[in-house]
Amino acid sequence: MNREYSGKRRVDGGLDIRKEKILQVVTDDYIESAEPVGSRTIAKKYNLGISPATIRNEMSDLEESGYLRQPHTSAGRIPSHQGYRYYVDALMQERSLSQSELEAIRSEFEAKTKRIDSLLQQTIKVLSQLTKFPSLILAPQLHAAVFKYIQLVPINEYNILVLVVTDSGFIENKLIETPFPIHEDELQRISSMLNRKLQGVSLRNLGATLMREIKEEMLAHDRFFHETMQLLVKALETKEKERVYLEGAVNILEQPEFKEIEKLKPIMMLLETEEKRYNILADSSLTHGIRITIGEENTEEAAHECSIVTATYEVGGRTLGAIGVLGPTRMDYARVVSVVGFVAEYLSDLLTDLCKK
């Protein structure tokens, strides 16, 4: 804290050390206060060993090269998106969670519901409580899952409920309408057969595998069987939109940047539209690990004033889905990254436990 930053040692390709320090200080302070940071404040509060005037000069340079910006002529500076990017990539101090926070997360998961689908909801509940930001979770992507169990349940004469359970215990269901009545025993027979044949098949290949089976078994069964299988393949192949759950949207109301209803509206709209929620998380669901998307880097226009921190959760190397939080670009990245990372890991562990025999 008391080191002097008069030297001009350049960091490889980036800013010189003093500029870096100023960018860091401005960002840290703005993250905390949500107010533009002035040169005097910096000089007084952060003891850099240089005067406000010098800081002003440096800030002027930083603004010129795009790392800082001024909301209006006589205000202090705030980081630009580029500034945040630099901060996140180079300056941010990794912060690990406190013991009590880790404990809180664990105990929150301990009191777990015995409903497997609630696990997702619970995960983002924890996430939003810890980050104070709206949190999202992309449900396990079916094509990344492995088949565990299938059952055809007759709902009425012409409707069959198809239940597919994945290895991590998630359940997919589809309703099939048949043009002909099917007997319960027949369904049971088909279910048993499928369970035998499909063991361990990736859901990505389920349709294709089924198709092959049909051909093989074609002669052994009657017309009903054949047609039912056709319907089944079709039902399993129609990709449903992946679901993205949301929790803690109210938290966004606490952020000063959204205190005006007009600023708030696009964000709420974004959060409420499943497709847009999906867009926010989807990119990251491909790349393993933690990902930070700042401001205009977001593809969703409504999120141009926001940053999104996501992390994937996985089982045995397979990326199943992703979790993430959305907040103003002025967010405590260090903390959020730790939390999102830890929660994703925790969820991964829970699911891995479920998968392994």
Place this chain on the structure above:
Amino acid sequence: MNREYSGKRRVDGGLDIRKEKILQVVTDDYIESAEPVGSRTIAKKYNLGISPATIRNEMSDLEESGYLRQPHTSAGRIPSHQGYRYYVDALMQERSLSQSELEAIRSEFEAKTKRIDSLLQQTIKVLSQLTKFPSLILAPQLHAAVFKYIQLVPINEYNILVLVVTDSGFIENKLIETPFPIHEDELQRISSMLNRKLQGVSLRNLGATLMREIKEEMLAHDRFFHETMQLLVKALETKEKERVYLEGAVNILEQPEFKEIEKLKPIMMLLETEEKRYNILADSSLTHGIRITIGEENTEEAAHECSIVTATYEVGGRTLGAIGVLGPTRMDYARVVSVVGFVAEYLSDLLTDLCKK
């Protein structure tokens, strides 16, 4: 419209006709404009055949007896909660939906997902689109459902996934942890047995019925069977909180009464807390049909500035759950009641179709 309301014929127990008319006009106008209604406006716009001064006198009376109130001394009048109540009970003109609206609802449901659980989400999506208010749905209450199918799926050595399907195709799942490994065949045997024994049993009595079965079959099976059944009964008896889904929360942002963030916050909080959502709908889930709850009649304090219109959906006389919308007390009750009623009926029909053989 051109009738004169100078007479003072009293309506049984309520207000005299002219006061009623004024209350109605004030309410109608306020619902439309969201602005306090003045005497001059009424005289000019609604042609009641009386002067502003007379209207002022009447309004003064109406205020004294609690039907109207003034936001501030020199503003027009707006209905009090009591006024709305009177309006809803006695004055509101039932309005049926236009042919095109009915068509819109039907076609929205037509494009139905083949996922049975998405039906709920879809229902309130329609509801919120039509009413422009946040909409809620209380998922089918399990205890009101009838058993259709059960399956125990081994997830790993010590975890069993219990799937229960109800007659209307809804799926409940629970994860059971066993202290001992169970073989897949054993689970299959238990599942088959349960499916035979539990046909047509109400889920309300599932635990008890199971218990009885255990006793009967006790001798016929081994220790594992017995212990598994114990776990199963326990899992099925622990009541999970009933789920209440939400859709269209952004709509509340369009309402002028919530344009200030501080007014908005409690409402958003209310909508986001599942328990509170449940409280809003729960009352009505007991009483069959449509129910209007105005302002302070709501048990949830945050909803004291709101009204809630709910309707139950049912299958063959069994009330399964409820749908509802939440809006400012200044809502177009006539329209909302029609929409909520129709959508609830439509959902009931859909589910009834699924239930009947």
Place this chain on the structure above:
DNA sequence: GTTAGCACTCTCCTTTGTAGAGTGCTAACC
């Protein structure tokens, strides 16, 4: 290269004034 000093700018808040809408009251009218 660094710093002090100073004029300038911009926001935010408060004050002041005005227009507009609406009421309550009184006295007159039917």
Place this chain on the structure above:
DNA sequence: GGTTAGCACTCTACAAAGGAGAGTGCTAAC
């Protein structure tokens, strides 16, 4: 007695004006 016109009064909303405070940019000196 109910109804109405007239008028003073009240309150809000909006705009304009002024001052305090924070911060910058520039210049000249160190």
